[in-house]
Amino acid sequence: xxxxxxxxxGLLPDATAAQTMIPWEDxxxxxKGDQRSHTVSGLLRGYQANWSFPASWNTYPPNEAPVxxxxxxxxxxxxxxxxxxxxxxxxxxxxxITAGTIVYDKYARRDYYCNxxxxxxxxxLSPSQCVASPVDAVRGYWRDMGVANAFRxxxxxxxxxTKRIAxxxxxxxxxxxxxxxxxxxxxxxxxxxxxxxxxxxxxxxTLLEEQTKSTxxxxxxxxxxxxxxxxxQTAITFITATSLTKYNTFRLDFTKVDTYxxxxxxxxxxxxxxxxxxxxxxxxxxxxxxxxxxxxxxxFGDIKFIRRGVAKILSASVHIQHEYADxxxxxxxxxxxxxxxxxxxxxxxxxxxxxxxxxxxTEFPYTGLKDAEIPxxxxxxxxxx
Numbered sequence: 051x052x053x054x055x056x057x058x059x060g061l062l063p064d065a066t067a068a069q070t071m072i073p074w075e076d077x078x079x080x081x082k083g084d085q086r087s088h089t090v091s092g093l094l095r096g097y098q099a100n101w102s103f104p105a106s107w108n109t110y111p112p113n114e115a116p117v118x119x120x121x122x123x124x125x126x127x128x129x130x131x132x133x134x135x136x137x138x139x140x141x142x143x144x145x146x147i148t149a150g151t152i153v154y155d156k157y158a159r160r161d162y163y164c165n166x167x168x169x170x171x172x173x174x175l176s177p178s179q180c181v182a183s184p185v186d187a188v189r190g191y192w193r194d195m196g197v198a199n200a201f202r203x204x205x206x207x208x209x210x211x212t213k214r215i216a217x218x219x220x221x222x223x224x225x226x227x228x229x230x231x232x233x234x235x236x237x238x239x240x241x242x243x244x245x246x247x248x249x250x251x252x253x254x255x256t257l258l259e260e261q262t263k264s265t266x267x268x269x270x271x272x273x274x275x276x277x278x279x280x281x282x283q284t285a286i287t288f289i290t291a292t293s294l295t296k297y298n299t300f301r302l303d304f305t306k307v308d309t310y311x312x313x314x315x316x317x318x319x320x321x322x323x324x325x326x327x328x329x330x331x332x333x334x335x336x337x338x339x340x341x342x343x344x345x346x347x348x349x350f351g352d353i354k355f356i357r358r359g360v361a362k363i364l365s366a367s368v369h370i371q372h373e374y375a376d377x378x379x380x381x382x383x384x385x386x387x388x389x390x391x392x393x394x395x396x397x398x399x400x401x402x403x404x405x406x407x408x409x410x411x412t413e414f415p416y417t418g419l420k421d422a423e424i425p426x427x428x429x430x431x432x433x434x435x
Contacts, residue, residue, distance in 0.1 A: 051326075051327050051328060051329065051330040051366070051368045051392075051393065051394045051395075051396070052235070052324045052325055052326050052327060052392075052393045053324070053325055053327065053381075053382075053390055053391060053392050053393070054235045054237060054320065054322045054323065054324040054325065054390060054391040054393075055322050055323075055381070055385055055390050055391075056206075056320035056321065056322055056389075056390065056391065057225040057226055057227040057296075057321060057322040057323075058204055058223055058224075058225050058319060058320055058321045058322070059090075059091075059223065059224050059225055059226050060123050060124070060201065060204040060223060061123070061124070061130040061131060061132055061200060061201065061204065061221060061222070061223055062124070062130065062131045062222045062223055062224055062299060063093065063124040063127035063129075063130055063131070064127065064128075064129040064130055064131050065127070065128045065129045069087065069094070069125050071085050071086065071087040071096050071125055071157065072085070072086055072087065073086065073087050073088070074086035074087065074088040074097065074111060074112055076108055076109050076110075076111075077105045077106075077108060077109065078105050078108055079102075079103070079104050079105045079108070080099045080102065080103055080108055080118075081099065081102045081184070082099055082100070082101055082102045082182055082183075082184055083098065083099060083179050083182030083183055083184070084098070084099045085097065085098050085099075085122070085157065085178075085179065086099075086112060086119075087125055088111050088112050088113060090113045090226065091224070091226055091296060091297070093124055094124065094125055095112075095113065095121060095122065095123060095124055095125060096121075096122035096123065096124075096125035096157050097112035097113070097119040097120065097121060097122060098119065098120045098122055098158070098178065098179075098182060099118060099119060099120075099182075100117070100118060100119065100120055101118060102184070103118060113226075122157055122158055122159065122178075123159050123201070125156075125157060127156075130200060131220075131221065131222035131223075131301075132200050132219070132220060132221040132222070133214065133216070133219060133220055134199060134200040134212050134213070134214045134219050134221065135199050135200060135214065136154065136156075136198055136199065136200045136201075137154035137161055137198035137199050137200070138161075138198075138199055139152045139153055139154050139161055139198075140153055140154065141153065141154050141156055142154060142155050142156070142162070142176060142177055144170065144173055144174055145170050145173060146167070146168060146169050146170050146173065147164055147167070147168050147173050148164070148167050149164055149165065149166045149167045150163070150164060151163075151164040152164070152195060153177065154198050155176050155177045155178045157176055157178055158176070158177070158178035159197060159198050159201040160177075160178065160194060160195070160196060160197055160198055161194075161195040161196060161197075161198050162177035162178070162181070162192040162193065162194060162195055163192065163193040163195050164177075164191070164192060165190055165191060165192060165193055166190070166191065168191060172191065173191075175188070177191070177192040177194075180192050181193075181194055196210065197210060199212055199213060200212055200221075202317070203221065203316040203317065203318060203319050204223065204318070204319055205318070206318065206388065206389060207317070207318065207431060207432075208239045208240040208317040208318045208406050208430070208431045208432070208433045209240070209317070209359050209431065209432045209433060209434060210317065211240055211242070211315040211316060211317045211434070212315070212316050212317075213313045213314065213315050214313060214314050215312050215313045216306070216313075216314065217305070217306045217314075218303060218304060218305050218306060218314060219303075219304045219314040219316070220301060220302065220303045220304070221301070221302055221316075221319070222299060222300065222301045222302075223299065223300055223302075223319065223321070224296070224298070224299045224300070225296055225300075225321045225322065226296050227295075227296050227322060227323065228295075228296070229295045229296060229297075230295070231293035231294060231295050232293050232294070232323055233289055233290050233291065233292070233293055233294070233323075233324075234289075234290045234294050234298075234321060234322065234323060234324070235287060235288065235289050235290075235321065235322060235323065235324030235391070236249060236287070236288040236289075236290075236300060236302075236319070236320070236321050237285070237286075237287050237318075237319070237320045237321075237324075237391040237393070237404070237406070238285060238286050238287075238302070238316065238318070238319050238320075239284065239285045239317050239318040239319075239320075239391075239404070239406040239433075240284060240285075240315070240316060240317015240318050240406075240433055240434070241265060241282060241283065241284050241285070241286070241304070241315065241316055241317065242282065242284070242311075242315040242434070243282070243306055243307050243310070243311040243313060243314055243315055244265050244282050244304050244305065244306060244307065244314060244315075244316075245264065245265060245266050245282060245305055245306065245307045245308070246262060246263065246264050246265060246266075246304075246305045247262070247263050247265055247286060247302060247303070247304055247305075248260065248261070248262040248263075248302070248303040248305075249261045249262075249263075249288045249290075249300065249301070249302055250300070250301040250302075250303075251290055251292055251294065251298060251299075251300055252298060252299045252300070252301065253297070253298055258292045258294075258298070259290060259291055259292045261288055263286055263288070265282040265283040265286055266281070266282050266283075266307070267281050267282065267283065282307060283401040284317075284401050284433070285401040285404040285405075285406070286401065286404075287324070287391075287393055287404065289324060300321065302319065304316060317406075317433065317434075318406055320390075320391050320406070322391075324391070324393070325378075325381070327368050327370055327374075327378060327424075328368050328369045328370040328371075329368070329369050329396050330366050330367070330368055330369075330394045330395070330396055330403075331366065331367045331368070331369065331423065333366075333367070334364065334365065334366035334367075334394055334403065335364070335365045335366070336362060336363070336364050336365075336402050336403070337362075337363045337365075338360045338361065338362055338363070339360060339361040339362075339363060340358075340360050341358040341359055341360065341361070341432065342355065342356060342357050342358045342360075343355075343356040343358065344356070359432035359433055359434055360432065360433055360434075361407075361429060361430050361431065361432045361433070362402070362405055362407070362429075362430035362433070363427065363428070363429055363430070364392070364394060364402075364403065364405050364426075364427070364428045364430070365425070365426070365427045365428075366394050366425075366426055367423040367424065367425045367426070368394075368423065368424050368426060369421060369422075369423050370421060370422065370423075370424055371420060371421045372416070372420065372421060372422060375414050375422075375424075378424070379412055379414060382409055382412055383412070385408075386408070388408070389406050389407050389408050389431055390406075390407075390408070391404070391405075391406055392404065392405040392406075392407065392409075392426075392428050393405075405428045405429075405430040406430060406431055407428050407429050407430035407431055408428065408429060409426055409427065409428050409429075410427065410429060411427070412424070412426070413425065
């Protein structure tokens with residue numbers, strides 16, 4: 051069994067243009083919704099203040115103060131290293147705009163719905179700045195529609211998916227862990243309509259390694275003798291053979307399942323160091339929470355089906371040595387506010403044993419022996435199913 055904390059920094063920028071976001075400075079008071087730029091690992095990123103706070107709190111750069119700032123991703127980019135559409139909607143610009151218009155905010159990487167017709171003066175701030183405004187009227191100009199298409203595969207969710215209507219899709223991304231050279235893990239969740247995935251690892255323009263995995267389930271024979279080869283794994287894992295630092299980058303190429311479907315879909319990509327905890331015991335159990343509903347008409351009895359997502363619950367015990375308990379428990383508790391990647395496979399390759407989710411409670415029994423078993427119950431985030 052292994053687990054991995056996500057250190058992915060999202061899509062890499064391609065072409066760039068001049069940007070007007072104010073650079074971050076320390077010891078300056080910040081208002082809620084303010085946007086600032088800051089260079090991280092040699093690339094300029096944007097940040098938006100979650101709160102108003104005094105100058106005395108503004109002593110650490112935004113990338114080191116995630117409670118105070120929301121990471122908006124690379125800014126100044128006009129395109130990114132992917133062929134997925136950045137958004138299904140036009141990019142926001144200043145000027146008058148009519149109610150009902152949906153636009154893409156390039157700084158927030160999100161789509162917004164215009165609640166009312168706006169004049170040029172009212173539409174001088176970006177939608178992401180408006181929805182964070184302390185002024186009620188300004189907040190009401192726009193409604194947040196969620197992460198834009200190309201960025202959904204890095205948004206921390208598995209229900210929202212990046213889609214491309216074509217036979218393939220690619221993306222390039224990096225990560226921001228420490229500089230220690232170690233093998234890294236790449237976890238992919240929420241895949242659909244995909245028959246294979248190719249991973250390539252780069253140092254600058256130099257290709258370091260390449261791996262390709264088929265994601266189709268094994269044919270399932272059933273009378274009469276037929277097999278189903280269109281269904282794909284929803285989650286897979288790559289472990290690099292090369293020891294990498296945060297200056298390396300990755301490319302994933304997704305190939306669609308022939309002509310059965312129109313789009314390639316990916317829910318979540320995570321990258322970091324995958325920690326081997328120990329072997330999973332064979333009595334692991336998987337169950338699913340189904341959030342779909344059935345509504346019956348009280349008069350005629352007709353049923354209306356409302357399709358919603360499902361969430362995976364995985365219960366398993368992992369055999370570990372006592373000496374590693376502190377590291378494991380502290381690491382899991384450190385990420386209690388978000389999802390991490392879990393893989394309960396031993397020498398198997400089952401995607402139902404991989405979870406992008408969280409462990410609500412952890413207990414560690416001391417048996418007086420050299421090793422013990424830690425029981426886990428991991429709850430996955432909602433998937434489309």
